[in-house]
Amino acid sequence: MRSSRTLGGVAALLLAALWPIASAVAAAGGDAGERAVAAVDPFIGTGGEGHTYPGATVPFGMVQLSPDTRIQPRKDAYGWAAGYRYDDRSLVGFSHTHFSGTGHSDLGDVLLMPISGAVRLERGDPDTPGSGYSARFRHDDERAEPGYYAVTLDDDKVRAELTASARVGVHRYSYPAGQPAHVLLDLRTSLYDYPGKISWSRLRLRADGTVTGFRETRGWAPGRQLYFALRFSQPLRGHAFHNTEQDIPYKGFPPPGDNDPTQRAQIEGRQLVGSFDFGDALRGPLLVKVAISPVSEDSAIANLDAEVPGWDFDGVRRAARAQWAQALGAVEVDAPPAQRTQFYTALYHSLLGPTLFMDSDGRYRGPDNAVHQAQGYTHYSTFSLWDTYRALHPLLTIVQPPQRTNDIVNSLLAHQRESPYGVLPVWAFHGLETWCMIGYHAVPVIADAYMKGIRGYETDAALKAMVASANYGPYDGIAQYRELGYVPIDEEGEAASKTLEYAFDDWTIARMAKEMGRSEVAATFAKRAGNWRNAFDPDTGFMRARKRDGSFRTPFDPDASGYGTDYTEGNAWQYSWYVPQDVAGLARAHGGDDKLLARLDQVFDAKVDPKVFAHMEDITGLIGWYAHGNEPSHHVAYLYAYAGQPWRTQARLQQIMRSQYAARPDGLAGNDDMGQMSAWYVFTALGFYPVAPASNQYILGRPFLPRATLALPNGKRFTVIADGLDDAHPYVGSVTLNGRPLNRAFLRHEELMAGGELRFTLQATPNTAWAAAGAERAYSMSE
């Protein structure tokens, strides 16, 4: 009883910390939230190339405790980026850190495996029972829900259940009676594995039974340190620490107990594994709780004590579920069950990152790999910004309290301050920069927040950080971009994509600077926002890469793609429409709306052999050249609406939603990319999408839900109703906002935040007159 009460109190504290204005939005949770949680299927995306994980986490949690089915060598790692693939029939254990939906991999830290019977130290052949500790399992025995995962290990007959708080993973292992029970802790395993990945590691059994340790990996981010602390609910009967690497012998080293692994109090090396033994007389299930920390073993212990002081697995699980109910309750959806599952799973996947990256005392590790103290905000990391600036961050501004976005912006600014390069993050995780993908897309995240009035950070410092990032010459051709107005392909790869994305990011700086009255900065970056024109080739109608001499690089093949070519994860067909800041200008460049519309149709209607992208694992989800599985396409279907044909957008969205999403494990057309694919789904299902973050506009598509109500963070409610919605009625006939006709294809952010009702009437055939020529156009730079 006592530990249960304690836990409850702590859980309440955690809720309060993670949901700063919980009381204001409490109404959003409750029954609706609980029903939302029940609708989530964490297995969606665990098949195909969705790369999501089915394990236990809380919203934006630091721990993602999830099963890993295979530890793959680097060359085969792509499919196992989140550790788990639904097609696998065996698993190697439960590790505490995972990316959700990324196209590159790492993490998989602190892998535990319960073993019954004889200890096995090696994974063995996953298909050969008994050859190692790998364990077969059946999906029938699996259960996954927000904050909870369970599975039965077929061979050893161990039931394993997982739950989590923000920084602590809690395991409950039920062993068969009468057999020796063990827990294996393997510090050798890692997602994206290769020889030498582990630079150093340590495993220590303390006198009070706490196990602590550390691992430093040279993975996707180099020099990443992760500390942990672990406790068992029942007395340890024995242990053994092994270093399975033939290590360098020193005079005097290794330490006491070297000849007897059961006597080792500590072990260090690069290939460590520990077994913890509990005999054959456990009293009920064994609980294991594991806290992680980026700072130190002592901080991991502090995290453990602060969050999960007791042994109430169900209490932790309830607390996690309550957090999810709170978070998912931000949207109340009336729809058939399968659609509710798709929607809430998408929303669930949109609330997994950025992830908390701060100890209970506010310390974290920054991009300089030094320890810093967060002052007055909650620090986050795992920024897949090339993906998430598009829809994920804009979504968080309406389904999460502004504090979340403020904390994220403050985290971005801290990264810039602490960066050896003085720039905002590009693709950062666990505090460290990977430089993956292109652009300076922290910039639109901040500008979008600022333009929406979310300003709980030093705004002058923010603008300065944005400008510094946009002007950092050594990064990806920025020096040349500043000099020439474009990135020259003879000096920097993927130049066309870089020029286009820099220009968009620049536009968001201009927007924010103008709003701040910083007219000089605004003018500089407004000019840079027009640099997309330097990539446009009027002869071919494609965006192309220029050389320093001003000529376009030849030969030119709009079908060609590849790493290091003119484009980033795409080709000319995919990248040529990336001018969200000036679609009207893009249309004019093409010779008018009709010309642009025709080109968009060419994109979608092309007959494309998917094999042309066999060498580009990230380009998936093809409809013609349109690749919904990768982010450069995400805004394209909405462009029809800009050009006066919103009905074409509506049709394309129907096509995409039908073909690219499904309520099954392989139901995502490509990597979920830390929630961007899912955030696209959430917006599109609601009927609108933020084509140009920082514009404060959402382009109207068409709703896919009969009725959805946003419980906005300001306490107001905004309801989207789709009258007459069914598969046979995909077109918008008319729209009203708060009862008044709306004859434009966009919604203003302030209209959304004011609350009210957006009602679509759907019909079988296009209403080509609605929001068409002569109607109010979406925002563009020329406006």
Next chain:
Amino acid sequence: MRSSRTLGGVAALLLAALWPIASAVAAAGGDAGERAVAAVDPFIGTGGEGHTYPGATVPFGMVQLSPDTRIQPRKDAYGWAAGYRYDDRSLVGFSHTHFSGTGHSDLGDVLLMPISGAVRLERGDPDTPGSGYSARFRHDDERAEPGYYAVTLDDDKVRAELTASARVGVHRYSYPAGQPAHVLLDLRTSLYDYPGKISWSRLRLRADGTVTGFRETRGWAPGRQLYFALRFSQPLRGHAFHNTEQDIPYKGFPPPGDNDPTQRAQIEGRQLVGSFDFGDALRGPLLVKVAISPVSEDSAIANLDAEVPGWDFDGVRRAARAQWAQALGAVEVDAPPAQRTQFYTALYHSLLGPTLFMDSDGRYRGPDNAVHQAQGYTHYSTFSLWDTYRALHPLLTIVQPPQRTNDIVNSLLAHQRESPYGVLPVWAFHGLETWCMIGYHAVPVIADAYMKGIRGYETDAALKAMVASANYGPYDGIAQYRELGYVPIDEEGEAASKTLEYAFDDWTIARMAKEMGRSEVAATFAKRAGNWRNAFDPDTGFMRARKRDGSFRTPFDPDASGYGTDYTEGNAWQYSWYVPQDVAGLARAHGGDDKLLARLDQVFDAKVDPKVFAHMEDITGLIGWYAHGNEPSHHVAYLYAYAGQPWRTQARLQQIMRSQYAARPDGLAGNDDMGQMSAWYVFTALGFYPVAPASNQYILGRPFLPRATLALPNGKRFTVIADGLDDAHPYVGSVTLNGRPLNRAFLRHEELMAGGELRFTLQATPNTAWAAAGAERAYSMSE
């Protein structure tokens, strides 16, 4: 002027911190101190196998800034344990950390090399000028004195001068005019080098021109982290950061500037080198100051700012020299110049360690590799305890203020608290345990201090830590030793040596516990102190290793030695006399004093082919079987005095002092072992030696100096006078203490500390009557 004044102030502060009762002993410094400094020759021990370094450091300083002549692979590393060998004619640079006189190696961190002309990134062939950055030099151009070292690089014509404060090394490079000047920073080099030694490293150029970085090595101590911060006195014109390892490429990584090493703000990896360029128009010499820290780059910057805020090389050098004058002034010696040089160099080498291991804010890294805060004391590391418990630590109690020993004891106790094993250090450096050698010899260090009334630490905790260390079963057969009264050779190597040394350490626990009134502990350990008897074989008269069944291991060859045999770095001839706690008992075991005396003569007079120890690099300095180059022999010559024949001790000491020490680079007969060889010299030259630390007795030998005065830390002065001393008069005729005849072969610690005059009259022939049979014997357990 300004920086000079600032520096002076800081230097004064440092002095105050490092010499807590500076005012009380100020008289000891002054002219005598300055003359002592002038007498030191840091090159003594840099030839042969002395393994000392000639570079710049302050007493017990954290930085040892010294030239490295070769970076040797592991198999050849022994001779270059301190980086420098006098025979070498080229050097590779100046690194900031070195052991003094150890038989194993590591360190050599943060190697800088000034380069004039074209940058070379690789060391090249040391014998081929221009093949790399290795530089030839001549001893004529070298200068070394306490706190200062200088050399001219022959090929590039750069004059390099080095000095140091406690945590900062300061370089002054004078380049030839008109050539491009560079500084190379090589993080790849390391003493005791081998592939994979560097686990991870980082190099960063900050916006303000400060260079910071980090290196983690898996050397003698695994997982050792060292951080640094570096500043140049003149503006940097350019830089280039290189990773010379073909590194794993990641999607998105490496960072900006990867294609252009001059654009890299930071680089990480395992094989890093940076060049810093100053053009060809430097204004005078370039100064480089480098602080190290075990904690973080920021702490290194703080150390730099705290200790050397300005650019006054000569001021830092003066401050270092002043500290040395203060420290060396503790003994005032009248003797011929060569002897003064030998004596003060020995005293200098006795004051190099343990080394400060704490940032300016009191933080350090402990044996758990975590960061800790020293509370109310100064934290030290580099404990070569198997060596230094014998004479070095006892010496520090009389030539250094008690605060030094208290700080050392507090450091030992902190290590025990923070140790994953809960034990005092064995052989620790930079906070980390190497487990090198045998015994728990922190125990006699603490007991010796306690018995001498040096008690500035928690004495109950100290005794508890000593008992915990003596009872830690998994370490080196202690469990069996507790069970059987000896370490069984069939279960643990080097069992005879371990049994003997454990028994001595146990005796010191008994002494201290008795003094504390802890009679139960005292009784337990007094009993254990007699365990040496379990190693004694009356049939052969040797100490031998027993098996668990009680029998001695056979075959037995008293000449045999080798790692893992019955003995530790020795054979039966060397180890059979290690019962300093009960020499009378040892004599009785042999059948009386005469029998023991005869055996001792056998040791010294044996005809031994030195080749029998060719496989044991540490066993050197042979006189018969007596091996002065290694510690197990260090007390042996003094044993004659216990057995009633002090004149034999006097003769042996003359033999040893003549053959094993000289005022030249190869003037040490073996590794100086963090000052133990030198401390033996200091004591022996003064005329007495602490055969049994914690006994509060010094065995009288004979003085080798005409007159020496100890300026004791309590302000009193103790003078030793050797009347009639010359080579033809090696024997003690009579002794007076404060004018009264002293007819015993030992001096009590309290007699020394009371101050006064110990006067020996030397003569050509032995006075066999002095302190002989019937006279008062030295302390033994039977007393």
